[in-house]
Amino acid sequence: MKNLFSLFAKNQSIIYKVFLFVSATLLVIYLLPKGGQFKYNFQKGKPWQYENLYAPFSFTIKKSTEAIRQEEEAIRDNAIPYFEVSDENITPISENFEILLGQNYVDSLYETSLKTTLRIGNSIIADIYENGVTDEIHAYDGNKLVYLKKGNEIEERNYSQIFKTDDLDKKVRAAVEANRSEDIQVLLYNLLKDVLRPNVKLNSNLTESAINSEINAINPNRGIIEKGGRIIAKGEVVEGDKFQILNSLKAEYQSQIWSKSNYLWLLVGYSLLVSLVFLMLFLFLKNYRPYIYNNNTKVTFIVFNILLMVFLTTLVLKIHASYVYVVPICILPLILKAFFDPRVGLFVHVLTILLLGFIVPNSFEYMFLQFIAGIVTILTISELYKRANLFISVGQITLIYIIGYFAFFVIQEGNIQTMEWQNFQYFIFCGLATLFAHPLIYFYEKIFGLVSDVSLLELSDTNSKLLKELSNKAPGTFHHSLNVANLAEASANEIGANSMLVRVGALYHDIGKMLNPTMFTENQANSVNSHNELDPKESAKIIIDHVIKGIEIARKNNLPDRVIDFIRTHHGTSLVYYFYKKEREIEGKANKEDFLYPGPIPFSKETAILMMADSVEAASKSLKEPSSSIIDNFVEKIINNQLEQGQFLNANITLKEIETIKKVLKKKLNNIYHLRVEYPE
CATH class of the missing domain: 1.10.3210 (Hypothetical protein af1432)
Incomplete structure (x- = not known):
């Protein structure tokens, strides 16, 4: 027992590094999404580099995101809105009208008799409340079909059949002209305006629920490829329908091939690849930075920062894949350069990007942009203690992201008409987040006892x-x-x-x-x-x-x-x-x-x-x-x-x-x- 304790004491540094290596590998594997990797790499607008590809099994063609979005927009545009009638009883309104008329009618002022005026007014009220009154303004066409909900019954109407309070003047004018009683037009308008109460409102919840039901019922597939059918030939450009079919095959491949039956093999593959990345890190430190390798605190600090970036990226991807560029990956080389040297910063940055390449969408585009941004970070920040240097470098990093993203989009789409310009906001947010390096350096100095x-x-x-x-x-x-x-x-x-x-x-x-x-x-x-x-x-x-x-x-x-x-x-x-x-x-x-x-x-x-x-x-x-x-x-x-x-x-x-x-x-x-x-x- 004494010899075992002595052996442990002599090799505690090595034992700790082995523990750190295994723990970091397992944690990264846990954070990575468990899915297989499609064995073909392809990009929109690029030629197919492999031999002719034939369907290994029958699969459905998925609709593109744009096609589904257009269907959703069409459903919203053509959706039938639901209007709800809250109260159909018009007796109190008629009674109020009769009382007000008696109070305001003067025989000497009007040629039309009181009895006739009352009849015209009640006729207008009955006509108005036949389908209900609303004071809401909607951009629907008059012929737009709407659902009118009366209690538990739903009736179809045209939107024009629902009376709008703004049309009262027109309604009164038409009624008095029909009865040749224009002298009471103003009187009727003022009295009806006072007694009318809207009883129809748009039921937004019911309308939205109906829309969502239709959207959820959208078929994500638009066709089928039979087993053995040719998908794409060598040298053919990956675009349009071909691109969508390849994406469909990729999704189907990952769902069919990588199932619970071979989940263990999936873990073995991930374990080997992640282990290789961390092995390269430890070998680099041992051979080229022994003063870091021999200090367990410094090794832990580097591994911690790698794990932090992997964790933040996976967390953001779970929220929304398009937010992946908001994660300030360039903080990593910046901080490591502040505590160690540029070579360590760049090497660790490259290894981290290799790990993230497993999980991010458009991995080639992502890795290319992050590699370039990391190199710019290393080359531009020479003296971090000068505040202006950090702001200048962040501006250059943001510019690199924007130029790179723009170039990739032009290559893939061949135009800029469909470019979503709001994506550039993510790069600006990423640049602003990189400014957090200064307070982060301070915390690291206190936690790990390092000096920048x-x-x-x-x-x-x-x-x-x-x-x-x-x-x-x-x-x-x-x-x-x-x-x-x-x-x-x-x-x-x-x-x-x-x-x-x-x-x-x-x-x-x-x-x-x-x-x-x-x-x-x-x-x-x-x-x-x-x-x-x-x-x-x-x-x-x-x-x-x-x-x-x-x-x-x-x-x-x-x-x-x-x-x-x-x-x-x-x-x-x-x-x-x-x-x-x-x-x-x-x-x-x-x-x-x-x-x-x-x-x-x-x-x-x-x-x-x-x-x-x-x-x-x-x-x-x-x-x-x-x-x-x-x-x-x-x-x-x-x-x-x-x-x-x-x-x-x-x-x-x-x-x-x-x-x-x-x-x-x-x-x-x-x-x-x-x-x-x-x-x-």
Whole structure:
């Protein structure tokens, strides 16, 4: 049991990666829709690349989405609306009319008698309420057939037979003209206008229910292809009827071939393909980014982002397939570039698009657009901490989507008359969603303990609390750190390393000296050296301890691990030679182990650059009469000595890059000491 526990402890990193690999694979398989993939790839407007295709079985031809949409529109246009009569009793209305007439009729004003006026009015009321009255306005033709619902009975009528309150004036005029009683027209109109009550309304629910019933009854098929019938010949253009037949075969193939009986084989196929994608990710990290591969947190972070994009895409597809371009896939390379480097961002983006290719419609079009957009993201955003860069890049990404989609549509349809321009809104929404990268980076930094260029920019502020404390307690060390930061940043820019990271690392690399600043020569205000009264071993221990104390201060102030790495490695496993030599002179011998820094040695280009810049800058203070040749030899000697000690064995830095850094350091030191050509007197 003890041996098993020991084996587990030694290989826990590998075991965790295996667990992460299996879990990620299973989760992606769970998220992917369970359906087979049609073995032929075809595009509308493109020639058929395969041999002549014959129907492997009989199947029905599905109507196109456009054809079904047209049928639905036709059903809505020709639908018979339902009107409901709420009350057919006209007696109260007639009574009200008679009362009002008695109150307003004056014998001396009208030639038509009261009795005749009452008869004409009741006749109009009876005629109006024969089929009901409505005050609603609808755009129906007068001859439009409508259903009039009276209680439980439904009668057919023309829309013109339902009386509209706006037609009252015309109705009254016709009635008085027929009775030659034009003198009472105004009186009748005003009285009837007051007593009439609409009793017919459009029953929208019943009408819509009838329409939906007809739409649901639409036959999605329009014909049948018998087994063995030729569907398409090689070289024939996939368009029109051929395109629809192929889509029908694809749908039928997936529903018939991929059934419960072979569901297990479907899972096996998906498992192998998804496993290959994640295997490529782990192999890439192991071979080309070992510093990421060896950090389980960083590997988890990358896998988490892949799963997040797969989850968001599948979720959107369940809502509506046309919304797939709203998912901001380009956030993935953008964030990974912010935390790692462009190559990692692009590689992970490509693998994620390969996974999404299983589930999205028009997978070739989708993958092409996302590949191009991802490349544009990597190429355009160089400094994410500059806000303008993100907005510019998002604008370029959106433009790429729009141009690509437009090109694909023209190729497939051959015109732009049928283009649905509202689809371009999805790309704009996608661009706006990509702006969410900044807050997302902040959350990731807090959750995963990573550091981005945005945080590095904040840490590089010399007015920050920790750097202010350094400048107050150890001004000489602070000045030295600034010089080292300038040298290291220039060197990093020259060889393509992360200049912002190396600058921040340089600013904080010596913060451990704050606890005992006068023990370091750059902070000694006078010629008195405190080390003269100490044993060489004690002096060496104080010098070496500034690394350990620096790490403690950094952790206390929540500096990121990537910055703490510079504190740990800036002396590597080098020797405190001055006190080692002094010990030998006093004692005649010295234990080398007592004068060595604990390490580790640099393990990246950036930490290697800092070691070189720090050693050269610190030692340059000892030059009494610096000249160009002296500085050149001095830089060569220090860096070559570090090479001989094997300080750069773990750093992914080449000899050519080291030679480039030497040139930069020589040039910068020459500028610092203002060396000029000696002119003859």
